Amino acid sequence: MPSQTTSTNGAAANGSAKRGRPGYDQQSVLRIAVDVFNRHGYDATSMGILADNLGISKSAIYHHVPSKGDLLKLALDHALGGLESILEQPEAAAGAADARLEFVLRRTVAVLVERLPFVTLLLRLRGNTEIERNALERRRTFDHKVAALISAARDEGSLRQDIDPRTVTRLLFGMINSIVEWYKPGGSLSPGKLADDVITMAFDGLHGHTAPTA
Amino acid sequence: MPSQTTSTNGAAANGSAKRGRPGYDQQSVLRIAVDVFNRHGYDATSMGILADNLGISKSAIYHHVPSKGDLLKLALDHALGGLESILEQPEAAAGAADARLEFVLRRTVAVLVERLPFVTLLLRLRGNTEIERNALERRRTFDHKVAALISAARDEGSLRQDIDPRTVTRLLFGMINSIVEWYKPGGSLSPGKLADDVITMAFDGLHGHTAPTA
DNA sequence: CCGGGCCGACCGACCGTTCATGAGAAACTA
């Protein structure tokens, strides 16, 4: 029943020769763990279930990672790192606010897709442990910076002014973040077209009375 | 620490005189339980934690409800009942597709707000138990019916045609469903204005090149 | 023969649930 990775215990296509008995390394354990976490929910995933899915014993997991919480922490760091790096890029800091906003939104969609399972895990946190609360804090910081960008674009006159910018931010993030709940990479919808669709819906809406593009 | 309801054990403002020892009834237990479930996540909420929040013992909970799963089932039925009743109303069945769509979306936002904690619980399910899978199935049925409405509006020419209707549906639901993650009733944003904002963002987008309203 | 990878047995804590019984207010009887 466990969707175990066959034969070569999933030890990741590790090009470099390694000593010792072949098997998992931390990266491949993490990859599979995140998948299982997303399938059952983090809290509902016991180390026993995780071990079944890995095809190794429960105690073997502790050879690769010190605790269940560390597994979560590694995953969340990867997700948050991807998001935070967006705002460090030059295109996010220079130019007209609405152009910067579009850049950030496109990159956010891209990161969601590239690191799909990791970001999925992040977006489903409830903040039960200190690890989760730290991650939620970092995510909130990211959200606030984007919210500031939206306010700037609004003040520039690029965005409609009849909706509270905080409402706009939340609805926008709601739309974008929902991607992790349904997007399947490798399907007919490419990441590029997905980003286009998101931008189109966000800026021009369903009716599509598109303004003459400058 | 538990945010227990003081003095009158929270037995709901029940006007009619009741026999027996005063205390909780099923409804008030359910209300608080759903709140706690939403704060910690359903799986992460133990009956012990729940009992602490109720201010009664763990075993007392079983006087009101036969199991933790039944508590979840009651909550999900309430949420799903609200959503499903939308599509049974006449305004959802007659008239132009885009008018029907707007009606359904407005009512959906309203139900989300009216039954906020219950719908929140529903939207966070992972499908671990049979109860959860049944609920997810009912939710999927609702989504599909709205998706059909979107397709109809598109075929009518009311909606833009450069985005796959399934993508539209998902982004739209992503935006609307996100409400449960941030909306606080009683604040400065009224449910009516919220629905207006959602409709505006969905149909006309952030740029707001609104077409002359007929 | 070293060292990374793994195992089975085990731990204390906590899980959801059960049970026999107590507490307390309304309703009935005298």
Next chain:
DNA sequence: TAGTTTCTCATGAACGGTCGGTCGGCCCGG
């Protein structure tokens, strides 16, 4: 009015089971 019954809500100890995590030792390829 006083006493008794009836009804609902609540209790605390305990059950079998599962949780995250530990420990000591075996496996096996470079």
